[in-house]
Amino acid sequence: MYRSPYISDAPPVSSIMFKVLLALVPGIIAYIWVFGGGVLVTITLATATALLAEAAMLKLRQRPVQPFLMDYSAVVTAWLLALAIPPLSPWWLIVVGTLFAIVVAKQLYGGLGYNPFNPAMVGYAVLLISFPALMTKWPAALQLAQTQLSFADQLQFIFSGLLPQDVKLDAITSATPLDYLKTQLTLKHDVASITQAPIFGIAGGKGSEYVSIAYLLGGLYLWQQKIISWHLPTAFLGALAIISSLFWLINPGHFASPLFHLFSGASMLCAFFIITDPVSGPTTPKGKLYFAAGVAVITYLIRVYGGYPDGVAFAVIFMNICVPLIDTYTQPRVFGHEK
Amino acid sequence: MNALVNLTKVFKFHGGVHPPENKAQSTQLPIGQLPLPEKIVLPLRQHVGNIPKIKVQVGDKVSKGQLLAEAEGTVSAAIHATTSGTIVAIEDAIIPHPSGLPDRCITIKPDGKDEWIARQPQDWRNTDCNTLIASLRSSGIVGFGGATFPTQIKLRVGCKSEIHTLVVNAAECEPYITCDDMLMRERANEIMKGIEVTQRLLGAEKVLIGIEDNKPEAIASMQAATANTSIQVVVVPTLYPSGDARRLVHLVLGAEIPYDKRSTDVGLQVFNVATVLALYRFFELGEPALSRIVTVTGNVQKPQNFEVRFGTPLPHLIKAAGGAKPDTTHYIMGGPMMGFDLPDENVPITKAANCIIASSPNLFAPPPIPMPCIRCARCADACPVNLQPQELYWFAKSDNFEKANDYKLFDCIECGACSFVCPSHIPLVQYYRYAKSEIIALDKAREAADLARERNEFRLARIEREKQERAAKHAERAAAGKEEAAKRALKAEKTPVLEVNQNAASSPVTSGADDVKKAAIAAAIERAKAAKAAAAAIGEAPKNIANTDESVKKEIAEIDARRQAAGIEKPAFDAEKQAKIAAAIERAKAAKAAAEAAKPAETNGK
Numbered sequence: 001m002y003r004s005p006y007i008s009d010a011p012p013v014s015s016i017m018f019k020v021l022l023a024l025v026p027g028i029i030a031y032i033w034v035f036g037g038g039v040l041v042t043i044t045l046a047t048a049t050a051l052l053a054e055a056a057m058l059k060l061r062q063r064p065v066q067p068f069l070m071d072y073s074a075v076v077t078a079w080l081l082a083l084a085i086p087p088l089s090p091w092w093l094i095v096v097g098t099l100f101a102i103v104v105a106k107q108l109y110g111g112l113g114y115n116p117f118n119p120a121m122v123g124y125a126v127l128l129i130s131f132p133a134l135m136t137k138w139p140a141a142l143q144l145a146q147t148q149l150s151f152a153d154q155l156q157f158i159f160s161g162l163l164p165q166d167v168k169l170d171a172i173t174s175a176t177p178l179d180y181l182k183t184q185l186t187l188k189h190d191v192a193s194i195t196q197a198p199i200f201g202i203a204g205g206k207g208s209e210y211v212s213i214a215y216l217l218g219g220l221y222l223w224q225q226k227i228i229s230w231h232l233p234t235a236f237l238g239a240l241a242i243i244s245s246l247f248w249l250i251n252p253g254h255f256a257s258p259l260f261h262l263f264s265g266a267s268m269l270c271a272f273f274i275i276t277d278p279v280s281g282p283t284t285p286k287g288k289l290y291f292a293a294g295v296a297v298i299t300y301l302i303r304v305y306g307g308y309p310d311g312v313a314f315a316v317i318f319m320n321i322c323v324p325l326i327d328t329y330t331q332p333r334v335f336g337h338e339k
Numbered sequence: 340m341n342a343l344v345n346l347t348k349v350f351k352f353h354g355g356v357h358p359p360e361n362k363a364q365s366t367q368l369p370i371g372q373l374p375l376p377e378k379i380v381l382p383l384r385q386h387v388g389n390i391p392k393i394k395v396q397v398g399d400k401v402s403k404g405q406l407l408a409e410a411e412g413t414v415s416a417a418i419h420a421t422t423s424g425t426i427v428a429i430e431d432a433i434i435p436h437p438s439g440l441p442d443r444c445i446t447i448k449p450d451g452k453d454e455w456i457a458r459q460p461q462d463w464r465n466t467d468c469n470t471l472i473a474s475l476r477s478s479g480i481v482g483f484g485g486a487t488f489p490t491q492i493k494l495r496v497g498c499k500s501e502i503h504t505l506v507v508n509a510a511e512c513e514p515y516i517t518c519d520d521m522l523m524r525e526r527a528n529e530i531m532k533g534i535e536v537t538q539r540l541l542g543a544e545k546v547l548i549g550i551e552d553n554k555p556e557a558i559a560s561m562q563a564a565t566a567n568t569s570i571q572v573v574v575v576p577t578l579y580p581s582g583d584a585r586r587l588v589h590l591v592l593g594a595e596i597p598y599d600k601r602s603t604d605v606g607l608q609v610f611n612v613a614t615v616l617a618l619y620r621f622f623e624l625g626e627p628a629l630s631r632i633v634t635v636t637g638n639v640q641k642p643q644n645f646e647v648r649f650g651t652p653l654p655h656l657i658k659a660a661g662g663a664k665p666d667t668t669h670y671i672m673g674g675p676m677m678g679f680d681l682p683d684e685n686v687p688i689t690k691a692a693n694c695i696i697a698s699s700p701n702l703f704a705p706p707p708i709p710m711p712c713i714r715c716a717r718c719a720d721a722c723p724v725n726l727q728p729q730e731l732y733w734f735a736k737s738d739n740f741e742k743a744n745d746y747k748l749f750d751c752i753e754c755g756a757c758s759f760v761c762p763s764h765i766p767l768v769q770y771y772r773y774a775k776s777e778i779i780a781l782d783k784a785r786e787a788a789d790l791a792r793e794r795n796e797f798r799l800a801r802i803e804r805e806k807q808e809r810a811a812k813h814a815e816r817a818a819a820g821k822e823e824a825a826k827r828a829l830k831a832e833k834t835p836v837l838e839v840n841q842n843a844a845s846s847p848v849t850s851g852a853d854d855v856k857k858a859a860i861a862a863a864i865e866r867a868k869a870a871k872a873a874a875a876a877i878g879e880a881p882k883n884i885a886n887t888d889e890s891v892k893k894e895i896a897e898i899d900a901r902r903q904a905a906g907i908e909k910p911a912f913d914a915e916k917q918a919k920i921a922a923a924i925e926r927a928k929a930a931k932a933a934a935e936a937a938k939p940a941e942t943n944g945k
Contacts, residue, residue, distance in 0.1 A: 002437050002769060005755035006675040006703035007358055007514070010717065010762040013710050067708060113711030113763075283716040283729055327730070334747045335353065335724040336585065336598035
C-alpha cells in the first residue's frame, strides 16, 4: 500500500497560528504602552467570543470540535480584529464583530481553509459600516491625553460606558492622524502645517508609529520563521511607498509623505498579518505580488479620495474577490514546459 | 574534492526538500553476502512492461543464470534462475507490489551447488552495436534505480551517435537508501568498465556522474577511478529529489528536458549506476541480472547493505541484518519518501528492491489526522516540477480531472515533497495517484466507447449495404430466372414437352407460351425503363416537386443553374445510391411481372 511519504517536517497548522500570535505580542505591548491596557480587555473578549462561536458552529456543523478549536486560527482572527478596532469601544462592539467574523465569514463558508474573505476584515467592515461613529472614536495616545485613564477606568468604560466623574469623553479621545489629515485637507490646509499638530510623530502618528514598528518587527520574525514569504509584505509596502511617493512628489502640499502612509493606520498590521492570511490570499509567487500591490493601491486611494480615513479592510476584501482570477493568470512555468 | 569538481557548475531546480538523511546507519559495514536461502521465489512481474513468457516446467533442473522466462513483446525483461536447483512450483504468490495482489512466481529449490550455466561473454568492443543491444533482451537488466524499466528499450536508439552524453545517476537522494553509495565505494572500477560498455552502446562521448554531496566516500572513490579520464564526477548539493532523472539532468547540464520528450530526444541518456555495472557484468562476464545491492535498515539490529539474489525471501535478508527489533510492525520497500508498505513479510526480493526499511511506530509515526488545506503553498515552494500542488489537490478531491490535467497533473513525479511539507498533513500524492488512475481509466473507457460506437455504426452501415446488395442480387436472379423461363417456354413451343413437368408434355401449351413471350417482352421493357430511370437519377437528384407551383419550380431551376455556374457538384453519392435503389425496384417489379407471366404457362402445362 502506498502511504509515502512516511516522514514530515511540516509544523502543524496550530504551530503556524501560534507563531502568528507570538509575532503579534510586540505590537500588543507597544499598543498597551501607547493606549493603555484596555486593549487587553478587547483581546480577551474577542478571543472568548471567537472560541465559543467556533465551538458552537463546529458542533452545529457536526465537525470535530477539539482539533479545529486547537488550531488557533479563530484566536488569530480574534486578535487581529481586536487590534483593528478602537480599544475603548463598548464590549458588545467587539463581540458583534467577532461573531460576524467567525460565524458568517468563516464557519458558514465551511470553516478553516474555505473562507474566501479574510474573516477579521469582514468583521471590521461590518462594524465600520454599522457603527461608524464608534469605529472612528479612537482614544488619544496616553502621552497626549489631557487625562489619563487607569486600567480600571478603561475596564469600567468598556463595560458600562461610564467615565470617572471629572473626565469628559473629549478629553480622552482624539482624531487619528489619518482622520485628522483628511478633515484638515478639506479645509484647504496644507500637509506641512497639518502635521505640525501634536498628534503627529516622526513618521506616523505620535505613539501609534511605535505600534507600527513593533508590528514590523513581529512580521520580520514571521518571515524569518518562514511562516510568511517576502512577497506579500514587500509588494504591499513597496506599492504603498511608490504610489504615495508619486502623489507626494507631484504635490507635497496636498499629499502626505510615503513614510507617513507606511507608518500610519493599519499599514504594518496589514502588510505582515492581514494580507498574509493564506486561506483568502493568492498562492502563486507572482499572484502574491499583484494581490499585495492591489491592496496597497486601493488602501491609498480610499485614504486619499474615499469616505473613510483608512482603507485596509475594504481593499483586502476587494482583492480577496480577485484571488481566483489572480491565481489563474499567474501560474508559474512548469518544469519542461514552455510558458 | 578536486579542482574539476569545483569548476563544475550546478544548475539548481525549483523546490526540493531536505528530509533527514539517515544514511549513516547502513554504511558502517561493507556490502554483505548472504548464504543460499532455502527457496528462491521469482515473480515474473519484476519490471515495467509485459510479463515474460515462462520457458520451464515444474520439475525442471535449472542452473544458475539459466533463462526461466523470456521477454515478451517490446517492453519486457527476461527472468533467470539465480541459483541452481529444481523448479518446485509455478504458482501465484504475494509479490512486493503496492497492490498486495498475488502474481505468478517461479519457485526454485536450490541444490546448494550454485552451479552456473555456460556463461557467454561478448567481445563487446568489436561486436556490432545492434547485435549487442539485441542480446540485451535476454539479459534481464532493468533500471536498478527503482524504476525497473527494461534497459534494452533505453538503448534502442543507440549506435546512431544521436546520444552525445551519458549521465550516470548516482545521486541517491532518498533518505535511508545507501545501496548506490556502497556500490561506488566498493566497486568503482567495475562501474568504470560499465560506463565504457554503456558509452559503446550509446555512442556517447561525454559522461557525467552525478553524486549528492552527502556521499564523500563514494565521491572520492569515483574521482579516483575517473582520474585521467574525460569522465566527470559532478557533485550536486543534497536536495531531494535530485535523483529524479530530469532533475539530475538539469542539475548537471542545465538542460530542461521538455515534458513531452525523452532524454534521448535531446541527445542524453540517464542510467543508474547499478544498471551500468550490470551491463558490464552481462557483456564482459556473460552474467545476466541475478542480484542487486539492497539496503536493509530502519528497525533492524544491524543495518547493512547486502548483495541479494533476486527471489531471496525477505526473512532471510532480515535475519542477515541481525533480525528486526521487537516493535517492528511491517516492512517498507524503497525509501521513506516514495516507498510503500510491503503487503507481506515473506515476499521475495525483486529487481526493484533498492531498500528495505523495517518500520515501527517510533521510526515513522502514524500520520496525524489531515486538516483542511489552508492554501499556504508550502507544497508549491517544495515542488521540484514547479506545479501548484494545492490546486491539484483541490481538483483531484473534487474529481475535476479536466482542470487537474490543465494544471499538468501528469508532470507530477510523485516524489512526495509536497506531502512532506504540508502543515495540514494531507496525503497529497495519494490524491494525485487517484486522479491519474481515474483519468487513465476514463480515457480508456472513452476510447473503448468510441471504438464500440464506431464498430456499431460500421455494423449498421454494413447491414444496410448487405440488405441492398441482397435485394439487388435477388432481383437480378429473379430477372434471370424469368428469362430462363421465357427461354424454356420458347423451347416448349418447338418441342411440346416441358422439362420441368413431364405431365405437361401431353398438354397443349400454345396459349401459355404466348403469355410467356409477352411477359418476357414486358420484362425487357421494364428493365429498359429501370435502366433509363437509373441513368436519369445519376445525372439528377430526385426532386419532390411534382405538386409544387410553377414559380417554385422556376426558383429551383434557377438555384440549380446558379449552382452549376458556381461549379458546385450535386451530391453524387446520394444520387447514385438512389438511382441504384430505383433500378433495383424496377428490376424487382420486372421480375415479379415475369414470374407472374410465367406462372400460367406452367399451370396451363399441367
